[in-house]
Amino acid sequence: MVVFLISPECKFCGHQETLQHLFFPCHRSAALWVHSPVRLRSTMLRNSKILDCWSEICDQLKLWNGDSNYIQMTAFILWHIWESRNLCVQPDAQVDNLSSPMLWRPPPSNGLKTNFDAAADTSNCRDATAVVVRDDHGRVVDWSCKIWPHILDPHLVESLACLQAVDLAKIRGFSSV
Numbered sequence: 001m002v003v004f005l006i007s008p009e010c011k012f013c014g015h016q017e018t019l020q021h022l023f024f025p026c027h028r029s030a031a032l033w034v035h036s037p038v039r040l041r042s043t044m045l046r047n048s049k050i051l052d053c054w055s056e057i058c059d060q061l062k063l064w065n066g067d068s069n070y071i072q073m074t075a076f077i078l079w080h081i082w083e084s085r086n087l088c089v090q091p092d093a094q095v096d097n098l099s100s101p102m103l104w105r106p107p108p109s110n111g112l113k114t115n116f117d118a119a120a121d122t123s124n125c126r127d128a129t130a131v132v133v134r135d136d137h138g139r140v141v142d143w144s145c146k147i148w149p150h151i152l153d154p155h156l157v158e159s160l161a162c163l164q165a166v167d168l169a170k171i172r173g174f175s176s177v
């Protein structure tokens, strides 16, 4: 039997790890939220329980634009944070800290940069892909997310995310991506 000893401290900042801390006020998550299409200031949430935070976010999004895609995007980001944390607590993991050289780098002046990713939701037997387009100041210019109703081969779903990014650029007429 293999036993993994998991530190009670947050892998990203050393704070006591709770679900609420991990998903919202942790600096790593806060940076992700504020730069995401939902532009959430996760350190400003009033609630301290996960489900209450979820309701608070959904209420804000409904007031903001009523677009269910933003709620899907929120679920996708939560899942991504959880997956990222789990990868970091594995014994041979290397923390992708925000201060590392792997930070997002802007495109050349007046250009756009597209990032895409894919994730599998095994409990609901589906995949999700997301694309974010930012300008040279890091501002979100456009985005899209899709739910795929099956679990696909990981390489295939990554390819679909890439195709989604290309399609978005083509549809929007982005010429310098």
Ligand SMILES: [Zn+2]
Pocket: 010, 011, 012, 013, 014, 015, 021, 022, 026, 027, 028
């Ligand atoms: Zn933390």
